[in-house]
Every structure is written in C-alpha cells, then in structure tokens.
Amino acid sequence: MTIVDNIRTYLVKNPIVGVCLLYYLLMALMVPGFFSANNSWNLVYNFIPLLILAVGQTFVILTAGIDLSITSIIAVSSVVGGYLMSSDVGLVDGSKWSMLLGIGGMLSVGVIIGLINGISVAKLKMPAFMVTLTSLMFFSGFAIWITQSQNIYNLPALLVDAPYHSFLGLPLPVYLAVLVFTSCYLLLNKTLLGEWVYAVGTNIKTSWISGINIPLTLVSVYVISGVCASLASLIYTARLETGSPVMGQNVLLDVIGAVIIGGTSLFGGRGKLQWTAAGALLMTMLDNSLNLVGMSFFLIMMVKGAIILLTALYNQLGSKSLTHA
Amino acid sequence: MSRYLLYPIWILLVVCSCSHQRERPLIGISFETLQTEYWVASVEAVKAECIKNGYDFVVAIANGDANRQFEQINNFISLGVAGIVIAPKDSHTVIPIIKAANRANIPIAVYNRVPASNLGDYVTVVADNLEISKNTVTYMCELAEKSGKKHQALIVLGDLGDINAVNRRAGFNQAVAAFPETIEVVAEVPSEWNQEKALAGVTNALQANPDISFIFTSSDFLFPAIISAMKTADKYYPIGHEKHVIFGGFDGDAMAYRLLQEKYLDADGVQDVFYECEASVQAVIKKLNGEPVESTIIDPGFVIHQDNLEQMAGKMWGASF
C-alpha cells in the first residue's frame, strides 16, 4: 500500500472530507478574497460555534433522535449569562467572578434543558421531535418573556475581548473548539457511553435485551447537546457583546445540515464526529464563499437547501446499496 | 457510480453561479431582513445610489440573525470592501460590528437604527421617528377635532426593544396630549413587529372598547392584520361613511399608498427612503474621500394625507411599487 492508496481508501470511506478539500480548492481558485489569511481566520471564527453545536447534535442523531431545542438553549443561556455578568444588573462585583458565575450559569442552562429533553424522551417515551420542538417553543418564549425582548449589554471586558485574545499564537475560541471536539471524540469512540450511543441508535430493542441502560444513554446525549449549545452561546454572546433572547434563532438548519451533509444517518447508528466536522466546515465555506461573491440571500438559502437534500439522497442511495450488497 | 457524481455536480452548479470579476470599488450592503417592502425598497435604493456613484456592491441578508450579520460583515471585511452600509438587527449587536469595521479602517454607515452607544466611528442615518409620528398624529387629531365628537384612540406599538418603536410611541403620545378634549387613549396594543400578535391584540382591544374610532399603527406593514381585525368589529369603512375610523400609519409603503387612494387611510408618516439611502451611501463615499461628515443625519420625513396626496406621492417610496 502506497501513501496514495491510503489516501484514496480514506477518501472513499469518508467522501465528505474529499468534498471539503475540493470545494476549498475550487473556491480558492475562483473567488477573489477567499484564499487570504484574513478570510481564513474568518472561516475559523465562523466555523467554531457551528462545529460545537453540530458535534452535540451528532450524539443525538446517532441515537435516532433529534434536538431542535438548541436554538432556545442558546437564547436562554445568552440571557442568563447576560444577567449574571452584565454590570447593568450588577449581581457580582469584579468582572472575573461575575464571568465565572456567568459561564457556570450558562452551562447549567444547557444541562437543565438537556435533562428535561432527555428525561422526556427516555422515561416518558415521547418522540424526540415533539419533545424538543416543545422545548424550543417554550424556552424561546421564556427567554423573550423574562427579558421583555430587551437585550442585555455592558458585559465584562474580559469576556468581550476573549475572542480576540491569543495564547501561543492561536485565539482562545480555537482552544475551546479543540477541547470540545477531542473530549467528545474520546467519549464517543473510547468509552462505554459511546458504544451504547451507537447500539441504541442501531437497534433499541436489541440494546434493551442486551442490558444497555437506555435511559442513561438518551439523557446523556441530550445533556451533551445542551452543554454544547451553551458553549456556542458563550461564543456568540462574547463576540456580539450582548445577551439576547433571540440569539441563534436561525442556526438550526445549518447545524442539522452540517450533521447530515457529513453523512450521519437520521435513522441512527451510523455516523462519525469527523464527518460532522467536515460537514460543518463545508457549511461555513458555503456561507462564506457565496457571501463573498454577493449571491443573494434567497439564492444562498436555496443552494444550501438543495445541497442538504442531495446529500441526504446520496446517503440514502449509499445505505441501500450497502444492504443489497 | 452515480453516488460519486452527485457531489461534483453541485459544486459545479455553485461555481458557475459564482464566477464574475469586478474592477470597481466595492460597497458591502448588509441588511437584517428583507421581510417587508420597506427593506426591499431600501436595499434597492442603496444599490441604485452605489451604481450612480460608480461603485460596485455586495449584498448580504442576515435573516434576523445578529450573529450571522456579524459573520457577514467580517466576510465583507476580508473581501476588502471599501465601505459598508448596514441596517442592523438591533442597536446593541451593531456595536461589535462597528468595532470590527473601525479596526479594519473601513467607513461604515448605519441605516435606520441608532447604535446604543456612541463609541466608535460611524455615521447614523435615521428618520426623525418622533417628529414624523407626532406630525402624522397631530394631523389625525385635527381631523378628529373637526368632527366635533370625542374619540377613543388605539395605538399599535412596535417592538419596544427597538428605539424607533419607542420614538414613534412618544410622538403619538405628545400629539394626543395636545388634544385632551377630543382624544382619549383607551388601548395600547403591543405587536413586537409581528402580524399575528397585532391581529390578536387589535381584535381583543376592539372587542373590549367597541367605541374606538381612532387608530394609529407604528408601522404600515401591520395594516393587513389591523384591517382584518377592523372588519371583524365592523369598523372598516371609507372616509365620509358614518362608521369610518380615523386611521393613520407610519412608513409610507405601497399598501399605505393604495389605502390613501381608496380613501380608507387618513394620514401616513413617510420616511424618505430615497433621501436616507442616498445619504448613507454619500456618507461612506465622503469618508473615503476624507471629507467631513456629520455623525448623525436626520431624515425629517413628511406626512402624506388626502389633501397633499397627489403632490407628495412622487416622494413616497411605496408609491413607486
């Protein structure tokens, strides 16, 4: 086996990676301003929160569920974080302590809403789609209600400047993304929970007979997704310098799109975090490149929708030919 | 084999729709939304002004997502635009955007909304919401006074997180305060810039206060909801009819123009979109040329009503649809 052969087998098994590379090359050649240091950093910045959200969503989709509530988690986290940190509210003096409290508060929002979702799906056996749609409506409304549609600003300088701080030449959000991705990767591929997630998504009856703790598995994936949403909310809140009850309202399509484009099956049991990362990168590049050429917003929506559909179709064909082989 | 063909096909699709080259300097136009005629008319006017001055443009619409707008502006900056015209999602989230533009040394004009803090270097172009709505409502109050009857009034509010909505409400309040004998405000209906909420709110208010005969809406785009509620309450009749309700709006969109022509609407406060858009683009160009620009440009707007309809229609953006 030569290196070329290795690369070829890798690309056949992970087609989305090849697509990403190809798209990057094409855009670098064709779109002025795409292949520049400045824009590359742009890609990285835009990629990070989407990656974090999509990684969390992948866990849920692997169990054949779906988490529609992430946008409401982003909003509630942003608002709660805003209240805890803003000097206008002034709960705690000193930006360091208020920041710690704020981040803690934001993460607990993710944990709590994740628990509510997970317990409803696992214990009350309600369909994930219904549960998380209800959460989405309830908590979006909740965020708007407690703030009366007002934004919260005057956040601590430490938080607002964090996205622009660097450590060893890399901005802080990059470290957050690497941390989230690596720990989720290890969790999914090296631990009992990871094996259970795949098993539950593949065949829930088999999993039950085989003694898998299904409630624990399901609750865990929704909590993971919730925490990821809170972390993404932290980045959004910091860089918009605002706690907003409508934060991240339109990000859902991009997140689920990234997971599906990556190749993870909506029916559960099939998929990888690496694929999701590539899918999220592709979504980011699409947005960025279509923006750069000034394609109209509606056309961008249509192109994205078409791509998600084509990919879902492709994956459907792929899995069919597998079962026939 | 078809599996391996799918991906290249759409990549080609995208690439084909992308490839055209530019030589003239670029202006980045970022709008929060295109969901009402007002924004569509504004975007078109900004584009036209760019072309008139020899600039090329890129447009990005954030679809109501502040974060996306932030990312889009960053994309503009790395694309190397010469200047930016932005209609921001709200007055807070525009602040980091202004900071980013300032960091990159790109002039930025903020259209239609005043940023919440005056840090940073930018030009705001905004209609004088308070004055325009005050003038509009005053005109309506004079009509009411002429009728000789006492009127119960209703105002449909916008999103009170939006400074424009707050100012329009203030203008309304100042105007009616001058006519304590004629006008009694019995209902304030919050809409949060949402048709469904406006419909429900106005329907309820008309039920609770069946004698309402004076309605002002903070934005024209809520007309369909309000009219539907008025029809339910048997209050939608043209001027001159005994059941006619004194009816006014704000914006100057196409529906307002039509209602004026059909004599259902008494008065409408018009934002001079053409003037505002021209001023935004001009502000950016002046900054590029190093000329001084005022940091806030006010659009005085005007009131259009049955008596001046023909002479002012040419300046009303909604009339050109």
Place this chain on the structure above:
Amino acid sequence: MLKLHHIGKSFGPVEVLKDITLEVKTGETLGLVGENGAGKSTMMNILGGIFAPTTGKIEFNGQAFEPVEVSESQQSGIAFIHQELNLFPNLSIKENLFISAFPKKQGFFNTIIDQKSLSSQASALLAEVGLSVSPSTLIGKLTNGQQQLVEIAKALNGRPKLIIFDEPTTALSQQETDRLLQLINSLKEKHISMIFISHNLDEVKSIADHIAVIRDGALIRMQEAEIYSKKEIIRDMVGRDLDQFFPIRSTHPTESVSLEIQDLNADGKNDLSFSIREKEVLGLYGLVGAGRSEMARGLYGMEKLYGGQVRWKGAQMHKLTPQNWIRHGVVYLTEDRREEGILAFKSIRKNVQLAALPRFIQRFGGWLDYRSIKREVSSKVKATRVKYQDLEIQPVSELSGGNQQKVLLSRWLMTNPSLLILDEPTKGIDIGAREEIYQLINQLVEQGSCVLLISSEIEELLGMCDRIMVMNQGALTAEFNRSEFDQSAILKHALKAAHD
C-alpha cells in the same frame, strides 16, 4: 426421465461418490438431502457436465447422457437454479432472460435485437412464473424472491425437462418461500421433472414425491416422501439415531435451586410457579400462542408483568430488567433474531461485545479496554464456531442464520451466564449448526450453568432436557421428568385444553 446407474466419482484416492443408483420419472420431484460435504454438489456437477463420473452411466430422456461441458447439459434439457443468483443487477429483466440468445430481426445479417418480441416473450415467461412486474425493470430493484423467479423464468425459456434447485429458499422470506413452493407445484403439472436440494426438511417433505438421503458419498435410502418420517430422514442423514443426534451430557442436575418462580403472572390470568436447578436443562413446550415467550419475556423484563415472586440463587429479585438480570448472570436469547437480536449493519465484533462491555471499563480514566475485548470476542466466536471473514469489517447481516445465532450465543457467553433462557434457539438453522448449538448448551451446563429451553420442536426437547414443562393457554398443565418422557403424553397435554 433421468436414470443414474452405479455412479461413482473419485478424486485421486478419495472416493466422493459411491455407487449411486437412482431414478427420477417424468413429472416427478426428487428431494435430495444430506449434510454439507455428503456429495450432493459432486452429483450435481456431474449432471451439469462440469466433470465426468469415474464409473457408471447416466441415462437421460431415454438416451445415454455424457455431457462434457455446461452448455451441452443445458441443450439436452437440464436447468439449474442455484442458491446464489447468476443475474446481472444492472440489466433489465428481459435482457437477463435472453442474455445468451437474443431474438434477432430478419435482415441486417440478423444482428439487430428485436425489442418488441423481446418484451412480449419476456412478459409471457414472467406470467408463467407469476411475477407481475414490467420486463424492463432492472434486476437490482427486485427482491431476492423476485430475482429467484426471474432465474426460474430464464430456465423455463430453454424448455427444460429437468430442473435442479440447489437450496433455492435460503435467501428468501417465508412468504417468498411459500410462493416459490407453489410455483414448483405448478411446474409439476407441466410434466417437468425436478430435483430439490434443501436443508429444510419440512420444505422437502411438502414438495417432493421421493426423498433420497446421501451420506458420505453413498445413497443411504430413497423412499416415498409420505412414508419417510422426518425422524428417519435425520437419522439417515447423520447416521445415528435421533437420541444420539442430541449429544449426551456428562453431568446431572444438582439439588440446589438456581431460579425459583412463584405465581408469576404474565398474561393477567394465570399464575405460574416453577424452579430451575443448577446444571439442569428445563424444557418448555407448548403450541405457538400458548404463552411461552410471553412468560419468558415478562420474567426478563421485556413485557409487562402482573405479579409474582422471583428468587435467584436464594435472593429475592426486585428489579426485573435485562440490565439487572445480566448483572446476575441470567441472559435471554431472543426468538426474533432480526428484530431484536442483531445489530444488523454493525460488525461481528460490535455484536458480540455488546452485553459484556461494562466488564471492560478500565479502572483509570473509564476507557474501554479494546485490546481485551477483541481478544475475548475472537476466542468466543471460535468457541461457538462462527464462520466469518472479518470480525471488524464484515456486517453481521452478511452471515447465514445459523452463524448469526452463534454470534448471539457468543454475545451471551461473553457475560459468563449462569442461566440461559433460549427461545427457539434452532429455528431456521441447518442441521450442522444445530448440532453445534446443542453441544454448546451441554458444555455450558457441564460447567455449571442451567438452561430454560423454549421450543416448539418436541424432538429437540426430548433430546436435550432433564425435565419438560407443558404450557397451554397461558397455564402450566404438566411436567415430565426425563424418566417419564412420553411424546404422545406431552402432545396430549399441549393440545388438550384447547379442545375443552
């Protein structure tokens, strides 16, 4: 129609066929059974012209028959339907049907394919096999059963006098199998002779006029299907009496009770009480619908339970869930392998490791110890003799039913169970794999486990169990110790109440 006179075949010193003489008459169906490696394939290869017999003569259609190549056999009117289908998935049905002889148009040196007559001939053939799809459909879009029918249509196109079916039903669903058997019956009426090879004795018995059993290259017996009992067939196939077909255990049940059940109520009506002792195989017999599986599933925590007391090794069991049972060493092998047994598109290793994973959590960091997992999985699949190509890559759905069952057994062996509840463990499994499963059960029992064996095959229970309980309409109606085993008495108890 077909006569074999003293056919023998040797490869060097190895004699694979010994002096076989048999006859298939016109319009008659011969069922041919035997274990893998008994010589069935060699015989078929001789008929197919792949190699010639060392001794003996074949007579076909009244003439001496000495085919030297495959096409010759086909031209004389013999057609083969194999277990693996020989169709091109990317061509249409009609193209597949006429792949060797397209109807040509007159003129142009007869090179142009006559599409019209191609379609009409294809439709006629499809109607003959009862397949109602357009002849232009691609083969790849058809189910296995439909493809099998196309294969038969293709064979019929050559107007064969003899069709040989080599395990045609292995890849088919029950419904498709029924349809195929119907079709074969209708072919009989057209005076086509057939040889039908299958592991499934019920199928063979239902369709064949005569059954021939081959063992170690020799014809053991050929008899009318009606009077050749399944028991006799199996005995002839394996060369032992039925009792010996079930291996003998070296141990006997001890006195200590492992599982004790009191007033277990799984259907809301009947209270069941029984116990299982260490090193015991307890059989549970009953008709389908008698409530056997419901009882086991209720006990194991998969279906609702209305009441009852369960003691495991002397201690009261409170939480009856699979998770808790497995922790205590009790496992349940499901009857429904496909729906709740396998993880279909996952590898063999992922399937085997599933239930035992918590055992492999490392003390530091909580990671799974994949090296040990892989080592143990491969030792377990060796112990259960799963036939596979790759533990890591091959999806379990690619394996045959018997091998899938062995994979599931391996999964449970990984948990070191003390009680195995086996629900129809040999359903749809060939005889070889069956025997291996019986041996495995005995090994486990000899090592100290006990087994609750649920089956609708009374021979299996008679052969394997120390004790048999009979269930009828949700109630336990009788119990027999090994010394009192009596097939007709057991059957009577299973059926009796149904008539009351």
